[in-house]
Amino acid sequence: xxxxxxxxxxxxxxxxxxxxxxxxxxxxxxxxxxxxxxxxxxxxxxxxxxxxxxxxxxxxxxxxxxxxxxxxxxxxxxxxxxxxxxxxxxxxxxxxxxxxxxxxxxxxxxxxxxxxxxxxxxxxxxxxxxxxxxxxxxxxxxxxxxxxxxxxxxxxxxxxxxxxxxxxxxxxxxxxxxxxxxxxxxxxxxxxxxxxxxxxxxxxxxxxxxxxxxxxxxxxxxxxxxxxxxxxxxxxxxxxxxxxxxxxxxxxxxxxxxxxxxxxxxxxxxxxxxxxxxxxxxxxxxxxxxxxxxxxxxxxxxxxxxxxxxxxxxxxxxxxxxxxxxxxxxxxxxxxxxxxxxxxxxxxxxxxxxxxxxxxxxxxxxxxxxxxxxxxxxxxxxxxxxxxxxxxxxxxxxxxxxxxxxxxxxxxxxxxxxxxxxxxxxxxxxxxxxxxxxxxxxxxxxxxxxxxxxxxxxxxxxxxxxxxxxxxxxxxxxx
Numbered sequence: 202x203x204x205x206x207x208x209x210x211x212x213x214x215x216x217x218x219x220x221x222x223x224x225x226x227x228x229x230x231x232x233x234x235x236x237x238x239x240x241x242x243x244x245x246x247x248x249x250x251x252x253x254x255x256x257x258x259x260x261x262x263x264x265x266x267x268x269x270x271x272x273x274x275x276x277x278x279x280x281x282x283x284x285x286x287x288x289x290x291x292x293x294x295x296x297x298x299x300x301x302x303x304x305x306x307x308x309x310x311x312x313x314x315x316x317x318x319x320x321x322x323x324x325x326x327x328x329x330x331x332x333x334x335x336x337x338x339x340x341x342x343x344x345x346x347x348x349x350x351x352x353x354x355x356x357x358x359x360x361x362x363x364x365x366x367x368x369x370x371x372x373x374x375x376x377x378x379x380x381x382x383x384x385x386x387x388x389x390x391x392x393x394x395x396x397x398x399x400x401x402x403x404x405x406x407x408x409x410x411x412x413x414x415x416x417x418x419x420x421x422x423x424x425x426x427x428x429x430x431x432x433x434x435x436x437x438x439x440x441x442x443x444x445x446x447x448x449x450x451x452x453x454x455x456x457x458x459x460x461x462x463x464x465x466x467x468x469x470x471x472x473x474x475x476x477x478x479x480x481x482x483x484x485x486x487x488x489x490x491x492x493x494x495x496x497x498x499x500x501x502x503x504x505x506x507x508x509x510x511x512x513x514x515x516x517x518x519x520x521x522x523x524x525x526x527x528x529x530x531x532x533x534x535x536x537x538x539x540x541x542x543x544x545x546x547x548x549x550x551x552x553x554x555x556x557x558x559x560x561x562x563x564x565x566x567x568x569x570x571x572x573x574x575x576x577x578x579x580x581x582x583x584x585x586x587x588x589x590x591x592x593x594x595x596x597x598x599x600x601x602x603x604x605x606x607x608x609x610x611x612x613x614x615x616x617x618x619x620x621x622x623x624x625x626x627x628x629x630x631x632x633x634x635x636x637x638x639x640x641x642x643x644x645x646x647x648x649x650x651x652x653x654x655x656x657x658x659x660x661x662x663x664x665x666x667x668x669x670x671x672x673x674x675x676x677x678x679x680x
Contacts, residue, residue, distance in 0.1 A: 241265055241284055243291040244342060249456045250302040251500035252355070256456060257294070257305075257322070257347040258565075261285075265345045269332045276324040280332065280347065285318040287311075294320070304328055304349045327352045333567045341457075346565055358514045361447065361491040368485065446490045446672050448663065449511035451521040451621065452477035453557070456501030458564035461526035463643035470499065472646045473522040476634065479656045480522075484663070501564040504620045511624050517672040518595060518663065519629035521621050524646055525553060526638035533642055534610030536633040537600040539592035540623060541616030549610075553633070554617035589616075591628035594670060599630060599662030606658050607635065607645075632659065 241263035249256040259265065259282075269280045285291075291310060298305045306323040313319035328349040335344040452473040454460035460469025474496070481492040493514045495507040502510075511519045538550065545551035596614035603609065610633070622629040634655060635642035645651045 240286065241343075243285070243288055246290060246294040246297060247457070248294070248297040248299075248302070248305075249500045250299060250304070251496070251498045252303055253496075253500065253502075254348055254350045255302055255304045256500065257349075258457060259291070259294075259345040259347075260341060261343050261345070264334060264336075264343045267332060267334075267345055269330065269347075271330070276327050278322040278324060278328065278330050278347070278349070280320045280322075281313060282318045282320070282345070284316055286316075287318060291318065304351075322347070322349070324349075331567050331569075333569060335565045339563050341563075344457075344565060346567070348567065357493055357510060358447075361445070361493055361514060364485075365445070365488075365491050369488070372488075444489065446487075446667070447493060447514050447516045448484055448490060449493050449495065449514065449516040449519040449627070450477045450481055450484075451495040451507050451511075451519065453521060453523040453621075454501075454560060454564070455496050455499055456564060458501055458560050460560075461524065461637045463526070463637040463646075464530065464640050465643060467637060467643050467647055469524045469526075469637055472524055472637070472652075473634070474499065476652050476656060477522050479652060480520075480659055483656055483660050503561050503564065503566045504558070507621050508624045511627050511629075516624075516627050518666075519622070519624055519627045520599075520659070520663070521619075521629070521631040522634065523557065523631060524634045524637040525556065527636055530638050530640060532610075532636045533639045534608045535600075535603045535635055536610045537596040537603070537614050538619060538622070538631040538633070539596050539614050539616050540589050540629065541618055542589070545617035546615045547611075550615040550617040554619045557631070558618075558620045585625055588625060588628060591670065592622070592630055595628050595663070595666045596630045598666040598669075599632065599659060602658040602662040602665070603632075603634075603655070606654050610636075 241261045243259055243261050245258075245260040247256075247258045247260070249258075263284075265285065266283045267280050268283075269278060271277070272279055287310065294310060295308050298308050302325075304325055306325045309321040309323070311319050329352050331346075331348040331350065333346055333348075335341070335346060337343055452470070454470040455474070456470075458470065460473070462468050477494060478497065481494055481497075484490050484492050493510065493516065495510050496502050507521070536553075538553070541550075545554060593614055593616075600609065600612075600614055604612070614630075619631050622631060635646055637643050637646060
């Protein structure tokens with residue numbers, strides 16, 4: 202009987218074995234919070250296509266770690282993002298790419314491994330990609346940025362020349378069309394109705410009085426029609442290129458950087474781009490002028506790149522257009538600023554410069570490509586007193602014309618250390634067209650007719666400056 206009895210220790214061992222089996226049937230619990238702590242979630246995706254470059258931005262609630270590589274035949278950029286799972290926001294990236302994107306043909310997104318999302322950008326051409334991250338700033342959380350640049354940078358001066366040649370050919374064709382229509386009317390056989398009409402006209406119009414002592418001259422046969430004008434040769438001579446006046450128009454902000462936002466939602470980057478395009482079109486009607494825009498679409502351009510673009514085309518002028526905001530909606534009036542290397546002319550001017558100089562932080566600059574920030578800073582500090590003197594003259598002419606149209610925030614050109622005005626050899630001004638934070642001025646900035654009036658004032662001020670300060674005839678622009 203004793204062999205059939207179960208001792209307390211035997212029962213304890215059986216209970217422990219049952220408890221161990223139950224514990225092994227569950228996953229290890231500490232691993233779950235560890236995985237959740239490292240996971241990130243995509244909150245927004247944005248694509249900014251432009252001829253200069255295309256930017257893709259992935260905004261997340263936590264920093265993203267990514268590896269990228271290029272693949273050929275066909276060209277594509279592959280990005281692996283660690284610690285990420287597919288969600289609807291990330292899938293939205295596929296529909297964000299438009300058919301007219303200069304660089305991206307299509308996008309594929311997939312869960313490559315349980316912890317890695319793979320994004321494949323099928324490309325229309327070979328690119329030089331830059332992949333970098335930006336810490337949270339302003340309204341943005343963490344950003345992973347993919348910038349797709351062309352492998353060979355476009356020549357902006359060559360683009361200006363081609364634009365001028367196209368405009369000249371179009372003008373020549375218009376003259377030819379008008380001349381051809383005139384010749385057609387002359388050569389067209391007269392009908393009975395047209396003969397009667399000509400006779401009636403002759404009867405109504407009195408003949409010119411004959412001079413005394415002279416005979417009335419017999420009607421001479423009509424002169425032969427002039428031959429049609431020859432099409433302008435596509436090559437532009439170096440002399441014509443040297444005489445070309447180049448004006449750099451710089452619509453502020455753009456892309457990831459919206460600039461100031463008005464009470465009803467009007468964004469600074471949109472209104473200054475519209476004004477900049479209208480000013481370009483008005484100035485380009487002068488056959489001696491070509492306008493280079495630092496941006497002609499909604500994309501971000503770093504401050505130093507705006508300066509570099511103006512210097513690459515050896516611009517005769519640089520005009521940066523803005524519409525800022527202030528902490529109170531009561532602030533109003535237009536302002537014009539020139540560079541100062543010895544401090545701001547007022548507290549407001551210093552505040553404005555600090556605000557505009559922060560654009561790179563919001564827009565997102567890849568600091569890794571700036572190999573020597575000291576060299577960059579030195580280049581931006583080379584501005585000469587002659588440049589500032591000419592900038593003040595230009596600013597005075599422009600401010601005087603704007604003052605005929607709108608209220609001025611201050612009646613003289615102000616000065617401050619705006620980074621975008623630091624081209625050492627280009628007279629440069631920054632125009633604050635109005636305070637977009639003021640409801641009344643925001644409404645005026647939205648009005649196309651007011652934009653046209655503002656553009657006329659800017660163009661007139663520029664023309665008056667050139668009338669008193671002709672551009673350097675000796676400037677040599679080499680393609």
